[in-house]
Each structure stands twice: as structure tokens, then as C-alpha cells.
Amino acid sequence: MGGLDAGPVDREEVADEPWHKRVKAVVQLLVRNPDSPMNVDELRRGIEDLPPADYDRLGYYERWSRSMAAILTEKGVFSEAELGAKMAEIEQCWERGGPT
Amino acid sequence: MNRYRNGDTVVVRAHFPPGHARAPYYTRGHAGEVVRITGPFPNAEERAYGRDGDREPLYRVRFRQRDLWPNYPGSARDTLVVDIYEHWLEPGSRQ
Amino acid sequence: MSGHHPHPRQPDSEDLTWSRERLMAAAVEALLVEKRVVTSGDVARALDYWASRTPADGARLIARCWTDETFAARVMRSVNKAAGELGMDIGPTRVVAVANAPTLHNVLVCTLCSCYPIGLLGDSPGWYKSRAYRSRVVREPRAVLAEFGVRIPDDVEVRVHDSTADLRYIVVPMRPAGTEDLTEKELAGLVTRDCMIGTAVPSYDAG
Numbered sequence: 036m037g038g039l040d041a042g043p044v045d046r047e048e049v050a051d052e053p054w055h056k057r058v059k060a061v062v063q064l065l066v067r068n069p070d071s072p073m074n075v076d077e078l079r080r081g082i083e084d085l086p087p088a089d090y091d092r093l094g095y096y097e098r099w100s101r102s103m104a105a106i107l108t109e110k111g112v113f114s115e116a117e118l119g120a121k122m123a124e125i126e127q128c129w130e131r132g133g134p135t
Numbered sequence: 136m137n138r139y140r141n142g143d144t145v146v147v148r149a150h151f152p153p154g155h156a157r158a159p160y161y162t163r164g165h166a167g168e169v170v171r172i173t174g175p176f177p178n179a180e181e182r183a184y185g186r187d188g189d190r191e192p193l194y195r196v197r198f199r200q201r202d203l204w205p206n207y208p209g210s211a212r213d214t215l216v217v218d219i220y221e222h223w224l225e226p227g228s229r230q
Numbered sequence: 231m232s233g234h235h236p237h238p239r240q241p242d243s244e245d246l247t248w249s250r251e252r253l254m255a256a257a258v259e260a261l262l263v264e265k266r267v268v269t270s271g272d273v274a275r276a277l278d279y280w281a282s283r284t285p286a287d288g289a290r291l292i293a294r295c296w297t298d299e300t301f302a303a304r305v306m307r308s309v310n311k312a313a314g315e316l317g318m319d320i321g322p323t324r325v326v327a328v329a330n331a332p333t334l335h336n337v338l339v340c341t342l343c344s345c346y347p348i349g350l351l352g353d354s355p356g357w358y359k360s361r362a363y364r365s366r367v368v369r370e371p372r373a374v375l376a377e378f379g380v381r382i383p384d385d386v387e388v389r390v391h392d393s394t395a396d397l398r399y400i401v402v403p404m405r406p407a408g409t410e411d412l413t414e415k416e417l418a419g420l421v422t423r424d425c426m427i428g429t430a431v432p433s434y435d436a437g
Binding site: 157158159161173174176179193197200203204207208209210212213214215216217218219220 | 324326341342368369370371372373384385386387388389390391392393394395396397
């Protein structure tokens with residue numbers, strides 16, 4: 036994106052939310068461990084591979100979340116079905132008591 | 136061993152492969168000067184697809200901003216430095 | 231796999247955004263723990279480690295550079311090793327220092343993603359990750375710097391560093407005039423995060 040047209044830089048400082056910190060912690064655990072199933076270059080590729088409309092719409096850590104899920108599925112760490120089932124399970128849990 | 140040395144003029148390949156590429160678009164086809172040699176690092180474009188990646192030198196290449204952008208609005212002194220893997224570089228001469 | 235997922239539950243203060251991606255992140259973490267790729271202890275320790283990474287470490291490093299020339303020389307050779315001398319664990323990613331001078335002003339960006347020396351400075355600001363900053367600072371750095379209130383004279387070179395590969399950068403700003411009597415701790419207080427990105431310069435007003 037270097038060199039593309041864009042408007043003024045929005046300098047408002049917005050603190051990371053708790054779940055952003057968790058995504059960061061998990062991603063860094065993976066990319067700093069050479070034996071883990073995801074390296075930082077795969078994470079970057081997964082972010083670039085997002086559909087452009089999603090890339091623009093999503094927040095920074097949302098992109099990480101999507102990329103990490105895509106790479107780990109690709110690597111066979113879990114299947115898309117497992118991921119979908121776990122998301123449904125957690126969503127139900129959040130509806131009952133809220134995220135922990 | 137390293138193909139280039141500090142002070143060499145290099146040109147970033149004007150190549151637009153599909154997939155994950157590490158040389159920024161705006162540098163491709165432009166000449167710059169090697170200012171620091173680092174690495175070797177595993178080729179990140181290979182690692183991005185889960186392969187190990189051959190280790191290769193990573194060059195810090197300095198460009199004159201006026202060479203990169205037509206109508207660059209700043210000073211003629213202004214420069215930009217990018218880290219570029221060896222396989223993206225060709226020997227070059229400055230205009 | 232796309233589309234925000236509006237949710238009926240009222241968000242509370244710990245729950246600012248509800249998105250499908252947030253749910254996905256929680257599911258990925260749970261699966262990684264279930265499959266023993268990571269443990270919940272690993273995650274807890276990582277959270278603690280990242281919470282401890284702040285620009286204060288970078289500022290302490292810069293202040294030492296200002297008071298100890300030989301340390302500054304070691305910083306220019308290896309930030310990671312020099313930070314280790316101050317007891318900082320900035321992680322394995324190699325960080326390179328670029329020093330401002332009377333004729334040179336450095337500014338950092340990563341146009342590819344948003345690479346940043348998080349081990350030394352903590353989280354990057356939102357604007358550093360923004361499309362506007364990443365698009366524009368490589369092509370019109372002086373205009374972007376002016377938006378940050380930094381005006382660089384034409385006889386000073388503005389040098390942009392686009393960190394697209396394996397190295398991360400930190401700007402070593404110049405020590406402000408009139409600070410000869412300040413302690414190292416007071417000097418560190420002059421060094422903001424943005425001074426180490428290059429979108430600010432430290433200033434000192436003795437008055």
C-alpha cells in the first residue's frame with residue numbers, strides 16, 4: 036500500500052481491548068516458537084490474502100484472527116468444522132454468561 | 136556469498152509475481168544503493184507458504200525519493216531505505 | 231466467513247466490540263489449548279510479558295545513549311545486546327538503531343503490514359497500523375510529519391525506513407539542548423514513543 040492515496044492520518048489513540056491482547060499473546064506464542072505450526076510470514080500472507088473489502092472493514096487484530104484461523108486450518112491443526120463447532124460452543128457460552 | 140557490496144548500485148527487479156512478495160511495489164524497477172548487508176535470513180516468501188526458505192542476504196537499499204516518485208514534494212536530499220532480499224536485486228547503474 | 235455478526239447481548243465495558251473475528255480468536259485459542267499446541271499457562275505468561283513491554287524501555291535505552299557514548303556505539307551495533315545490558319528482554323527479533331543527526335531525520339513505517347519493535351516499545355499506536363500512515367509516509371513524509379507537528383528544514387535529509395523483512399528499527403533522536411544537568415531518568419522522561427518512531431522530536435523547556 037506504500038504510495039497509495041489516502042487522507043490525513045487519524046492520530047486518535049485507542050487502547051487495545053482485552054481480547055486484542057489475547058490474540059496478540061497467542062500469535063506471538065506461535066510465531067516465536069520455531070516448532071509451532073505458524074510462522075510470522077504465514078501470518079502476514081494470510082492477512083494479505085483477505086478479500087480487500089474485509090481487509091478494509093476489519094480491525095488490526097480481527098485481521099490477525101482471520102489469518103491465524105486460516106493458516107492453522109490450512110496446516111491441519113484443526114479443521115474448519117472443528118473451528119465452526121468451537122465458535123458455536125463459545126457463542127452459546129457467551130450468550131449465557133458473557134465472555135470470560 | 137553475497138553478490139553485492141556496500142556502495143553497489145542495484146535495481147529492484149520489475150517483476151510482479153502472484154502471491155506473497157516482500158519487495159514493496161513502489162521500489163520495483165528502481166535503482167538504489169546498498170548501504171548495509173544483513174542476514175542471511177530464510178527467504179520469507181518461501182516461509183509464507185510453510186516451506187523452510189533458503190537463507191539469503193538481506194540488503195538495506197537506499198533510494199533517492201525523487202527516483203521513486205514523480206513529482207516528489209520534499210527535498211532533493213530525501214531518501215528511503217528498504218530491506219530487500221538478494222533474489223529481488225539485479226546489478227544496476229544510476230541514471 | 232465474512233460479515234460482522236450483530237449480537238443481541240448488550241456489550242459491557244469488557245466487551246467493546248462483538249465481531250465474528252473476536253469469536254473466531256477465542257475458538258482458535260481454545261482449540262490450540264485442547265490440542266496442546268499451547269497451554270493456558272503459556273497464554274497467561276505471554277499476556278504478562280506483553281503487558282510489561284512499554285515505550286519506557288526504549289526511552290531508558292535512548293537516555294543511556296545520550297549519557298554514554300560507548301553505550302550508544304554498542305546500540306548502533308546491536309540494540310538487542312545493548313538492551314540486554316540494561317536488563318531488558320526485547321525478544322529474538324533483531325532491532326536496528328537509526329540515529330538522527332543535525333542533517334538527518336529518520337522516520338519508520340512498515341508498508342507491508344505494521345512491523346514494529348514491540349519487544350522494545352510495546353504495542354504500536356493505531357495510526358502506525360493505519361492505511362493512511364502506511365500509504366503516505368513513504369511518498370510525502372514531510373507532509374505527514376507536519377501533521378504530527380514536526381517540521382524538518384529542507385537542508386535536512388528526511389530518511390524513511392520501510393521495515394518489510396526481518397529487521398525492526400528504532401530511531402535514536404538527538405538530545406535536546408539545555409539538558410546537560412538532567413539525570414538519566416529525567417532525560418528518559420523527554421523521550422516519547424513517537425520520538426522513537428520519528429514522528430516527534432524530544433524537546434526540553436527549562437523554564
